[in-house]
Amino acid sequence: MDAGRIFIRFPGPTPIQGSPVKRTIFKRCGCKDPNTRKPLGGNCPRLRRKGSNSWRSDHGTWYYAVDLPPGPDGKRNHRRRGGFATSDAAEREVDRIENLLAIPDPGDTAGMQAVVALIVAAIGERTPLPDPGEIAGRYQRKTDLDPTLTVGGWLDQWLAGRRTISRSTRDGYEINIRLHLKPYIGDIPLHLLTVGHLEDLFDQIDAQNETIRRVRATGTAAEKAEFKGRRLMGDANKQRVRATLRAALNAAIRRGKIMMNPAQFVEIPSGKRPKALLWTAERVVHWLETGEVPSKVMVWTPDLAGHFLDHAEDSPLYLLFRLIAQRGPRRGEACALHWPDLAIDTAPYTVTIRWQITRYGMSTPKSDAGDRVISLDADLAREFRLHRRRQQARRLAAGPRWTDTGLVFTDEFGAALNPDHVRRDxxxxxxxxxxxxxxxxxxxxxxxxxxxAAGADLKTVQALLGHSSIAITADTYTHVLPELAEAIAENVARLIPRAPQPRSA
Incomplete structure (x- = not known):
């Protein structure tokens, strides 16, 4: 054995393939032979005191070398690391290696190989060795032992594994991850993510909103050009960002990667959906005078709806708009109606909602509640029969140019309507x-x-609209109910038969 080198056999688990695990502590420097210019390494005469085998403290640094358990190929797994100021510091790191190698159960070859991979990666990348206590906890939870997994890395893994979600949902997750989560918290180790990190995230979003407002109000031309197209992030969008993160972190908990979901505890504004308001006469007058719309969700009165349908009666999309106004299918659901989904020749008249058209094409409704049967009144069924005859006439006129999609609402050559074009029209x-x-x-x-207004309860309206929860229906329409109170009261009164009563003057 060379002077100053210490060979110690590891206690603890039996190494893979039964080969002994050794440690070597020694000193090296960066000096070169003046003649050959080759590195002297551990043979530099300045490393030891003259006339002694003891090491000088003012020259060179300490190294360790270890023989780790060999890999599946059985080859020697020798690793070395230097740069330690003292031999004790090198010893302590080798002690940590020993503690890491003691974590896997005896005979757990895969577990041992995973721990060895962590050690090799840290030595090769010159990063600190993982904490044995944390790795032991991960090992007991039977999860990925790598503590270097970041929030961004996990978000990518999680999204790639979501195979059963719709394309629109996936796109929403991807946007939230790419624009809001990874830029702010993507580099944080997943297991170190805290509520404080998320509070900082939303504070930075609020600061960005304030900057956008300032630039819009008083910014220079250069600032306005820089921020052109930037949108304010509202409370509802913040809730969607948090929902994306919360879902991803819940998946990490199920896989044992973390123990707590900090997204559940960060406080942000509720972002409730806007309440629906009626276009009352007073609100219409105010709109005519100022151009202001009192809510993002406005509802016509029956008189205004009748005015619109009278005006739109000559439009090719008249029946589509009338169907939505009277029976409430979504725009994409109405565009996706097929003729076999309609029962319009004999009562009871119904429409079955089975499909929807989105920007990605035809798909099933976004929830089980969306797959539903809607009743039609006799006059609306008659309109559909007239629409069918007109479509048959257009089909004959188009001849071979007609595309037989089987859809109720089509363009002049039978192709599906683009929902965005419906919105524009x-x-x-x-x-x-x-x-x-x-x-x-x-x-x-x-x-x-x-x-x-006709007296239907919220549960009936929920089924009509295909809402997945009655809470959605209630949140949207509770502000409409007071304004409809008089109409509902009159309808209720008409349902109670009364004998004629003499009336006093």
Whole structure:
């Protein structure tokens, strides 16, 4: 054995393949032979005191060398690391290696190989060795032993593994991860993520919002050009960002990677959906005078709806808009109706919602509640029969140019409608009619409002609209109910038969 080198056999678990594990502590320096220019390494005469085998403290640094358990190929796994100021520091790191290698149960070859891989990676990348206590905890939870997994790395893994979600949901997750989560917290080790990190994330989003507001109000031309197209992030979007992170972290808990989900405890504004408001006469007057719309979700009164349908009667999309206004299917669901889904020749008249058209094409409704049967009144069924005859006439006129999609609502050659084009055409009709603005989606709210005014309860309206939860229905329409109270009271009164009563003057 060379002077100053210490060979120690590891106690603890039996090494893979039964080969002994050794440690060597020694000193080296960066000096070179003046003649050959080759590194002297441990043979530099300046490493030891003259006339003694003891090491000088003012020259060179300490190294260790270890023989780790060999890999599956049985080859020697020799590793070396230097740069320690003292031999004790090198010894302590080798002690940590020993503690890491003692974690796997006897005979757990895969576990031992995973621990060895962590040690080799830390030595090769010149990063600190993982904490044995943390790795032992991970080993007991039977999870990935790598403590270097970052939040961004896990978010990528999690999203790649979500194979059963719709494309629109996946796109929403991807946007939240790419634009909001990875830039702010992506580099944080997953197991070290805290509520404080998430509070900082949303504080930075708020600061960005304030900057955008300032630039819009008083910014220079250069600042306005830089921030052109940047949108404010509202409370509802913050909730969606947190929901994405919460789902990903819950998956990490199920896999034993973390023990607690900090996204459950960070406090941000509720971001409740906007309440629906009726376009009352007073609100219409205020809109005409100022152009202000009192809510993002506005609902026409029956009189305004009737005005619109009268104005739109010559439009190719008249029946589609009437169906949404009276019975409340979503725009994409109405565009995806197939003729076999309609029962319009004999009572009871119904429409079965089985499909929807989105920007990604045809798909099933986004929830089980979306797959539903909607009743039609006799007059609406008659309109569909007339629409069928008109479509058959267009089909004959188009000849071979006709695309046989089987859809109820098509373009002039039978192809499916683009829901975005439907939205655009609706907005043009509303403007031409001089009506207070609503979105085509708000025709669903009109259908719900008409049902409530007729005395339907929220559960019935939930089924009509295909909401997955009655809470969604209640949150949207509780502000409409007081304004409909008089109409509901009158309907209830008419349902109670009364004998004629003499009336006093």
């Amino acid at each position: 609706f907005a043009a009709l509303v403007e031409n009619a001089g009506l207070p603005p609503i979105r085509v989606h708000d025709l669903r709210h009109l259908a719900a409002t008409l049902a409530l």
